[in-house]
Amino acid sequence: xxxxxxxxxxxxxxxxxxxxxxxxxxxxxxxxxxxxxxxxxxxxxxxxxxxxxxxxxxxxxxxxxxxxxxxxxxxxxxxxxxxxxxxxxxxxx
Amino acid sequence: xxxxxxxxxxxxxxxxxxxxxxxxxxxxxxxxxxxxxxxxxxxxxxxxxxxxxxxxxxxxxxxxxxxxxxxxxxxxxxxxxxxxxxxxxxxxxxxxxxxxxxxxxxxxxxxxxxxxxxxxxxxxxxxxxxxxxxxxxxxxxxxxxxxxxxxxxxxxxxxxxxxxxxxxxxxxxxxxxxxxxxxxxxxxxxxxxxxxxxxxxxxxxxxxxxxxxxxxxxxxxxxxxxxxxxxxxxxxxxxxxxxxxxxxxxxxxxxxxxxxxxxxxxxxxxxxxxxxxxxxxxxxxxxxxxxxxxxxxxxxxxxxxxxxxxxxxxxxxxxxxxxxxxxxxxxxxxxxxxxxxxxxxxxxxxxxxxxxxxxxxxxxxxxxxxxxxxxxxxxxxxxxxxxxxxx
Ligand code: SF4
Numbered sequence: 001x002x003x004x005x006x007x008x009x010x011x012x013x014x015x016x017x018x019x020x021x022x023x024x025x026x027x028x029x030x031x032x033x034x035x036x037x038x039x040x041x042x043x044x045x046x047x048x049x050x051x052x053x054x055x056x057x058x059x060x061x062x063x064x065x066x067x068x069x070x071x072x073x074x075x076x077x078x079x080x081x082x083x084x085x086x087x088x089x090x091x092x093x
Numbered sequence: 094x095x096x097x098x099x100x101x102x103x104x105x106x107x108x109x110x111x112x113x114x115x116x117x118x119x120x121x122x123x124x125x126x127x128x129x130x131x132x133x134x135x136x137x138x139x140x141x142x143x144x145x146x147x148x149x150x151x152x153x154x155x156x157x158x159x160x161x162x163x164x165x166x167x168x169x170x171x172x173x174x175x176x177x178x179x180x181x182x183x184x185x186x187x188x189x190x191x192x193x194x195x196x197x198x199x200x201x202x203x204x205x206x207x208x209x210x211x212x213x214x215x216x217x218x219x220x221x222x223x224x225x226x227x228x229x230x231x232x233x234x235x236x237x238x239x240x241x242x243x244x245x246x247x248x249x250x251x252x253x254x255x256x257x258x259x260x261x262x263x264x265x266x267x268x269x270x271x272x273x274x275x276x277x278x279x280x281x282x283x284x285x286x287x288x289x290x291x292x293x294x295x296x297x298x299x300x301x302x303x304x305x306x307x308x309x310x311x312x313x314x315x316x317x318x319x320x321x322x323x324x325x326x327x328x329x330x331x332x333x334x335x336x337x338x339x340x341x342x343x344x345x346x347x348x349x350x351x352x353x354x355x356x357x358x359x360x361x362x363x364x365x366x367x368x369x370x371x372x373x374x375x376x377x378x379x380x381x382x383x384x385x386x387x388x389x390x391x392x393x394x395x396x397x398x399x400x401x402x403x404x405x406x407x408x409x410x411x412x413x414x415x416x417x418x419x420x421x422x423x424x425x426x427x428x429x430x431x432x433x434x435x436x437x438x439x440x441x442x443x444x445x446x447x448x449x450x451x452x453x454x455x456x457x458x459x460x461x462x463x464x465x466x467x468x469x470x471x472x473x474x475x476x477x478x479x480x481x482x483x484x
Contacts, residue, residue: 003139003294031217032246032249034249034358035249035356035358035359036358037358038358054243055189055217055218055243055246056217056218056219056246057245059242059245059297059359060350062349069101086216089215089216
């Protein structure tokens, strides 16, 4: 729960609600950007940013190289898999 | 050092370990007894076991696995409250997966679900809010737990619910705060820690300033650490360097993620929605002043404790359970009488055996075999049945 995983912001889905799609190892999921945007860095400017995603929220910007390293390590450990599965949990049932 | 080769940079790891040894040789105190460093965060505990870091370290250094796994410190009574909420008719009870198997006094959430309660695992509180949107006839409750890392996510979810005027969503708030907890540990008389590995992702939210009292008033070094094995080794090295030079400071090894001031947007959402509780009950540690938060009056419509009645009973841990001593670092998981016998990851007695961030589960998965003397058979379990929880 406290680990988090890096993802790349690929699409803004709602400027008003600060929502965007991130791509985490090929899996796309909507996340909230409220914690990483401000006047200097508005929602619209986030496309292409790498962020650390925690329970559906982008919590911190990270540089691309760092993101790649962390993802590689997490997938070696199988931890990325767990996180990705959690991201795709279907709670509708 | 059989795991070192798995590191991203084994050469650097070996270098750090020999530097750690060299520093230890220069610290007088370490000659009398092993130095004890506590990692506060369950994420660190997980990495430490996953990579066998403990076993690579010199004997003059011991890691104490702190209370930083939010699932592990959940008291039995709170699990019972969750079950009671989940069993309300018309309620969809949502939770992170980690909490599903924590034993309550009668059942876990997983067992409640098997018995017909509508309990659903979600990845994010936003998914719970989505359930509220799509099930207007139901009441959706999200079980909010975790330290400052997850607090902003539930705060922002409540703010979103309010903006949209969603009325069938509420939070069962069990968030806990790190600082009073560390303070309680520092004040506990049976403890003799020499330094702390600070929690990386909590610090990403709260910054480094809040730890200053640890250095200033308790004269213990603290280094905020990242989650990779090299991060942890480097942080240990930084703590020892402080001890060797007679310094006590807050240092930040995880600068690539943790800004000095924390995350202001996250902090303002948290303080908008939450306020400190007078005290909060922890499993194994008892009641700690101001260690939890509740939802402010202005957002009471989103507070499950106001919307529904929760039993809120205080239930003692099973007598054979030694989670509290393990949490404080007084004993190692293996020394708990029920470890691996009545308490296993399949049938956990204490919450430390449930989450992968819990010290007992980590020992069971990664540490146990190597920690057992090779030829000796497993110690026979005490002929003591698992005690029923007493109310
Ligand atoms: S073995 Fe079980 S009961 Fe003993 S401390 Fe660990 S989790 Fe608690």
